[in-house]
Amino acid sequence: xxxxxxxxxxxxxxxxxxxxxxxxxxxxxxxxxxxxxxxxxxxxxxxxxxxxxxxxxxxxxxxxxxxxxxxxxxxxxxxxxxxxxxxxxxxxxxxxxxxxxxxxxxxxxxxxxxxxxxxxxxxxxxxxxxxxxxxxxxxxxxxxxxxxxxxxxxxxxxxxxxxxxxxxxxxxxxxxxxxxxxxxxxxxxxxxxxxxxxxxxxxxxxxxxxxxxxxxxxxxxxxxxxxxxxxxxxxxxxxxxxxxxxxxxxxxxxxxxxxxxxxxxxxxxxxxxxxxxxxxxxxxxxxxxxxxxxxxxxxxxxxxxxxxxxxxxxxxxxxxxxxxxxxxxxxxxxxxxxxxxxxxxxxxxxxxxxxxxxxxxxxxxxxxxxxxxxxxxxxxxxxxxxxxxxxxxxxxxxxx
Ligand code: HEM
Numbered sequence: 001x002x003x004x005x006x007x008x009x010x011x012x013x014x015x016x017x018x019x020x021x022x023x024x025x026x027x028x029x030x031x032x033x034x035x036x037x038x039x040x041x042x043x044x045x046x047x048x049x050x051x052x053x054x055x056x057x058x059x060x061x062x063x064x065x066x067x068x069x070x071x072x073x074x075x076x077x078x079x080x081x082x083x084x085x086x087x088x089x090x091x092x093x094x095x096x097x098x099x100x101x102x103x104x105x106x107x108x109x110x111x112x113x114x115x116x117x118x119x120x121x122x123x124x125x126x127x128x129x130x131x132x133x134x135x136x137x138x139x140x141x142x143x144x145x146x147x148x149x150x151x152x153x154x155x156x157x158x159x160x161x162x163x164x165x166x167x168x169x170x171x172x173x174x175x176x177x178x179x180x181x182x183x184x185x186x187x188x189x190x191x192x193x194x195x196x197x198x199x200x201x202x203x204x205x206x207x208x209x210x211x212x213x214x215x216x217x218x219x220x221x222x223x224x225x226x227x228x229x230x231x232x233x234x235x236x237x238x239x240x241x242x243x244x245x246x247x248x249x250x251x252x253x254x255x256x257x258x259x260x261x262x263x264x265x266x267x268x269x270x271x272x273x274x275x276x277x278x279x280x281x282x283x284x285x286x287x288x289x290x291x292x293x294x295x296x297x298x299x300x301x302x303x304x305x306x307x308x309x310x311x312x313x314x315x316x317x318x319x320x321x322x323x324x325x326x327x328x329x330x331x332x333x334x335x336x337x338x339x340x341x342x343x344x345x346x347x348x349x350x351x352x353x354x355x356x357x358x359x360x361x362x363x364x365x366x367x368x369x370x371x372x373x374x375x376x377x378x379x380x381x382x383x384x385x386x387x388x389x390x391x392x393x394x395x396x397x398x399x400x
Contacts, residue, residue, distance in 0.1 A: 007023070007035070010039070011036060042308055044310060048323070049300070054344040057347070062291060065080060094228060102351050121149070122366055123369075134397050136397070151240050156210020161196055164197070168197050173386040177386065247355060250282070250285050251363065256373045274332055281318045287315045370399060379392060
């Protein structure tokens with residue numbers, strides 16, 4: 001038996017967050033399991049190993065936290081999610097309520113409204129005459145604007161205070177990593193943001209017919225308890241905004257930097273959903289999540305010992321050459337299904353089809369108006385312990 005590969009690079013260091021690919025390659029080469037000495041944790045990065053870990057909820061629990069902190073041994077210093085950080089049986093009822101609410105019925109109900117919102121937003125950004133050029137920032141003008149508008153309305157939130165949505169989930173997703181300078185930078189606002197979110201998880205802050213109000217109605221029907229309702233609403237605040245913002249930024253970046261794929265998409269706009277999933281595979285806006293071993297769990301020739309934290313590298317799995325031909329290529333001919341950018345198994349993203357709908361609406365609206373796209377200046381990253389995020393992507397568009 002070979003010894004367990006040990007890697008001493010900090011996966012949450014500035015260098016890796018800026019460019020995760022050298023560490024991902026090292027992990028993919030190392031084998032199915034490695035030990036990351038910087039945080040005394042285990043790592044899975046190969047597609048098969050990540051997929052197996054995501055499916056193995058009995059061996060790799062979420063209930064001790066999906067961040068670095070191990071709440072089996074540490075007193076929680078942050079509030080745990082009653083959805084993503086719960087194991088069966090506690091996970092079952094909240095998940096069922098969300099799956100019902102965010103399923104095909106919601107998509108059919110929201111489709112026309114979100115298409116209209118996307119066309120309106122894109123029309124305001126691309127305010128020019130055919131043949132002319134327009135410069136805009138794909139992050140601040142589009143990606144950061146659309147989810148707070150579309151999902152914020154669907155959730156039943158008031159307009160006031162929506163500027164808190166992205167900083168809240170930015171802090172929360174940073175808090176899944178170590179308490180580094182990214183967490184410290186967000187800490188002064190954390191209390192205010194958390195209080196604002198918890199207030200807006202209450203019934204009287206939400207419209208009755210929105211998703212939030214419907215979660216409370218599910219509590220009235222006994223599908224979850226009234227004590228659970230705010231936590232279920234909160235899971236949408238935590239997971240439903242920044243993730244999609246940076247997935248939309250990723251697909252914009254991919255299309256702007258691959259003009260031949262943009263031309264293809266314009267010729268065949270029904271490729272919008274493929275483009276989005278391929279961008280989620282290619283860029284993995286959610287890079288990593290933790291699990292905690294329950295008992296000694298074998299991975300390849302090695303074992304993750306009971307109670308150890310395991311970091312799953314979704315981004316590396318989505319570019320593992322053992323699973324994907326030409327993984328580094330953003331390619332609309334590919335079938336990206338099976339990527340783990342939305343996770344897999346019991347906790348697989350329950351909002352993924354809403355994210356796809358948002359993307360489809362925006363991409364369709366852009367494809368109608370924009371003939372060519374190019375970078376107007378290099379993009380700038382926003383560093384986050386969990387997200388592969390963008391601060392800015394300056395774009396020049398020639399209007400159709
Ligand atoms: C879970 C990614 C959009 C709500 C997850 C997980 C991932 C993910 C990787 C699995 C976490 C784990 O296994 O521990 C993404 C990405 C998105 C996105 C990349 C955008 C492209 C959304 C949206 C919503 C949402 C729009 C809600 C409207 C949730 C919830 C969970 C979850 C509630 C927890 C599910 C559970 O534990 O059963 N997401 N998400 N997500 N996501 Fe998403």
